[in-house]
Amino acid sequence: MEPLARHHSVFFLIMRRMRTPLIMLITIMAISVLGLTLVPGVDDDGKVTYLSFFHALYFMSYTATTIGFGEVPYSFSDQQRLWVTISIYMSVIGWAYTLGSVFNLLSDRSLRQAISMQRFVRAVRRLREPFYLVAGYGETGRLICQALDRKGVRAVVLEIDDNKVGEIDLHSYALDVPAICADAGNPETLKYAGLTHPHCAGVVALTNDDQTNLALAISARLLAPKVPAVCRAEHRATSANMASFGTRHIINPFERFSETLALALHAPNASQLMGWLTGLPGTCFERRRDPPRGHWIICGHGRFGRWMVDAMDAEAVPVTIIDIEPKGDGVHRWVQGDGTGKDALTEAGVTTASGIVCGTSSDVDNLSIAVTARELNPGLFVILRQNHYDNRALFDAFExxxxxxxxxxxxxxxxxxxxxxxxxxxxxxVRTRDEDWCGAHLERLTTRLGWTVPEIRSERINLSRAPALYRRLMRGETVTLSMLLRSPVDRSVALHCEVLFLDRDDDDHLLMPAANTPIRAGDELLLAGTAAALNDFRLIVGNEHTLNYVLTGEDLPGGWIWERLARSKARASLPAPANGRPKSNGSYLP
Structure with a gap:
């Protein structure tokens, strides 16, 4: 970070901008002092005298700054007063020019940017806890930062729009969020933002420009290959480019939804199970009706519309496409229009259609299409695209x-x-399992945990995350899932959580493992349940006293005094042999 401090030094930037006015002030002062030492004066006795450089500098220092003090060390002669008058006017001109330069400098965008960058770099350098680098503070970036803040995790933000950077202070985050207005595609900027920082836990590229996200993905791959990167890509070519150099996680929202829709068409139970597990924790998941497999209408053949058509084609669902510029591909039926009017919808067969996708880039047009289509066919299955999160009130009003x-x-x-x-x-x-398997586990899990979206956490059984359980396993003890998932208050009551997945280092992965599955050191468990139950589980695997109670039903004594009393009580309960003699430690030898 030292090169950054040198490059963005505010001091040197100010000195460069103020070089001319400062040189002018110094020159005026030098000329004034020199002239004052050369102009003759008179002392109290009427003798000719000259000011020393010290007295001349002292006098000009308080005179040129308009302070005023008096004539020292003697009253000035007319020649000296004339020279002082000239010097005063020269200094006034010099100070006026300097102050004008200062005001221009304070309003200079480069200086403000340099000050902001230096403050930002200093804040990032001082971070001593894990943080995520978030590039792009749009709707998605704001949701990510809010979620991280609720989890107590720090975030560092890069955003190209200065207005959005200013909004960060208005959102009242519990943790400070260092942010800067800068191009996230610049590798140097990424280094300044903490990409190579030892506490950087991950990079999230969420800008609305695929090329910027691609540049960030490349920088993360080369500069910090061990740091996980999650990158947004809205074009297939960008996704393929990111995948070609090993980007770990690429997210195309339209592709993800097309996969979800395709899954819902051929495996409704799997779709419901995944929707319940990936929803917003704490919210009630409502079982929606499954998408029908009849004739569908897709309004808008842009990026989103093309993904929807591909999903329908993959499931052999007939499609009619409404678009301003029909392509006429020879495979699908096309209707020209925007879908907001009855004519285009009627021509597309909305009255007999099973479903419609309102997928244009305009929220107003999508709502208009949905309302008109429902009026023509009240039983129509409607998929509505919402482009801007701020319009959620309008979309919530339409069911x-x-x-x-x-x-x-x-x-x-x-x-x-x-x-x-x-x-x-x-x-x-889960996507590879059949409908019967998904339906059975959906019924079992929701019966046990309810339809409220559960918390999802993963726990690694190692010395740092689960020390109590890890030590027992390393001693050769056998602990199964059913033995472990018990309440730390009453072990007869099962914890309100389930183990969904068990990952092992030897690639022996278990999906929905049975209750009698033994746990091994190094296993990683994916759990779903209430936040309280998952906190209890962490306490059980981490605390020896709690784990012992859950496994045996016995409470270990806590604290030095109680442990000494427990050992004394145990020794006193041992029977003494008839011909034994006590040892110094209280036990008996035959």
Whole structure:
């Protein structure tokens, strides 16, 4: 970070901008002092005398700054007063020019940027806890920062829009969020923002420019290959480019929803199970009706519309496309229009259609399409695209079957990847299971935990995360899931959580492991349940006294005094042999 401090030194920037006025002031002062030493004066006795450099400098110092003090060391002669008058006017001109330069400098954008950058770099350098580097503070970036703040995790923000950077202070985060207005695609800026910082836990590229996200992904891969990067990409070419150099997590919100829709069309139970597990924790998940497999209408053939068409084609669902500029690909039926009027919808067959996708880039047009389509066909399954999160009040007022909010899709997946890395392989395994399996586990889990979206956490069984359980396992003890998932208050009551996935270093992964599955040192468990239950689980695996009670039902004595009393009581309960003699430590020898 030292090169940054030198490059963005506010002091040297000010000195460069103030070089001319300062040289002018120094020159005026030098001429005034020199002239004052050369002009003759008279002392109290009427003798000719000259001021020394010290007295001349002293006099000009308080005179040129308009302080005024008097004539020293003697009253000046007319020649000296004339020279002082000239010097005063020269200094006034010099100070006026200097003050004008100062005001121009204070209003200079480069200086303000340099001051902000220096303050930002200093704040990042002082971080001594894990933080995430978030590039882009739009709707998705704001959701990510708010979620991280609720979890007590720091965030550092890069945003190209100065107005959005100013909004950060208005959101009242519990933790300070260092932010700077800068280009996130610049590798040097990324280094200044903490990409190579030892406490950087991850990078999240959320800008609305695919090229910037691509540049950030490349920089993260080369400068910090061990730091996980989650990158947004809205074009297929960008996704392929990111994947080509090993970007770990690439999120295209439209692709993700198309996968969800395709899954809902052929495996409704799997879709419901994944929706329940990946929703916003604490909210009530409402079972929606499953998307029908009849004829569908898609309004808008942009990025989102093309993904929807691909999802329908993959499931062999007939589609009619409404677009301003029909492509006429020879495979689908096309209707020219924007879908907001009855004519285009009627021509597309809305009265007999099973579902409609309102997928244009305009929220107003999408709402208009949805309202008109529902009037023509009240039983229509409506998928509504919401482009701007701020319009949620309007979309909440219209009861669509599914509302697609790209910012929320990206935010939820980013948080799942960053906070619970084990969730992604678990969901990938769920997609491979059949409908009966998903339906059975959905029924079992919701019966046990309810329809409220559970908290999802992963716990690694190692010495740092689960010291109590790890030590027992290393001593050769056998502990199963059913033995461990007990309340630390009453071990006869099961914890209100479930183990969804068990990951082992030897690639022996278990999906929905059985209750009698033994736990091994190094296992990582993916758990779903209430926040209180997951906190209890962490206490159980980390605290020896709590773990002993859960496994045996016995309370270990706590504290030095109680442990001494317990040992004394145990020794006193031992029977003494008839011909034994006591040892000094209280035991008996035959």
């Amino acid at each position: 669509s079957d599914i509302t697609v909010v790209p910012s929320r899709i990206i935010a939820h997946e980013c948080l799942a990847i960053l906070s619970t890395p084990l969730l992604a392989p678990f969901l990938a395994e």
